[in-house]
Amino acid sequence: AQSVTQLDSQVPVFEEAPVELRCNYSSSVSVYLFWYVQYPNQGLQLLLKYLSGSTLVKGINGFEAEFNKSQTSFHLRKPSVHISDTAEYFCAVTILTGGGNKLTFGTGTQLKVEL
Amino acid sequence: ETGVTQTPRHLVMGMTNKKSLKCEQHLGHNAMYWYKQSAKKPLELMFVYNFKEQTENNSVPSRFSPECPNSSHLFLHLHTLQPEDSALYLCASSQGAGGPDTQYFGPGTRLTVL
Secondary structure, three states: OOOEOOOOOOOEEEEOOOEOOOOEEEOOOOEEEEEEEEEEOOOEEEEEEEEOOOEEEEEEHHEEEEEOOOOOOOEEEEEHHOOHHHHEEEEEEEEEEOOOOEEEOOOOEEEEEEE | OOOOOEEOOOOEEEOOOOOEEEEEEEOOOOOEEEEOOEEEEOOOOEEEOOOEEEEEEEOOOOOEEEEEEEEOOOEEEEEEEHHHHHHEEEEEEEEOOOOOOOEEEOOOOOEEOO
């Protein structure tokens, strides 16, 4: 079975400060990892994903994440946040089924950027 | 329309009503998904369809009945729901080629059961 833990339910940060949102996973097979963002009253939008290769993955809006197999982590980072980054962020892991992906999500981290 | 659309965006229904949620994807994908998003809980996968065939039913109560008439459309038929079924219902689609493809989400339907 696979699972995802997002340790922080809320992360307040000042504008232009760096931020790290933590994600740990457990899976008994090869993993594919994703970060999604959800703005108010909207669906989820893909930020970035790790499938294979380089452990440092760059995504949209200046976000990046690092896959660390030994620590089973996939933390999301941004060196300087903007007010518009205020949203909920979801980490997810997938295993492949007989058709389509089966994503397992964490409980989400609410990022609140303040002036 | 582009991407994944969902209608209605908001729905209020009584426990004895029958209603349907509609999802349409304009991405040429072959896999479609229903998720339930409740406050303070992780997104829950409900159903997966691949090439119109249901490949996953995550122990969803029978008062939720999915229908996938073609690869572009997905419905969720609702009947005799309970107040605890109030949530945001999200539809997603992906290429469905068997690899770890990206899922694209619609904006969701906010359902309130009175």
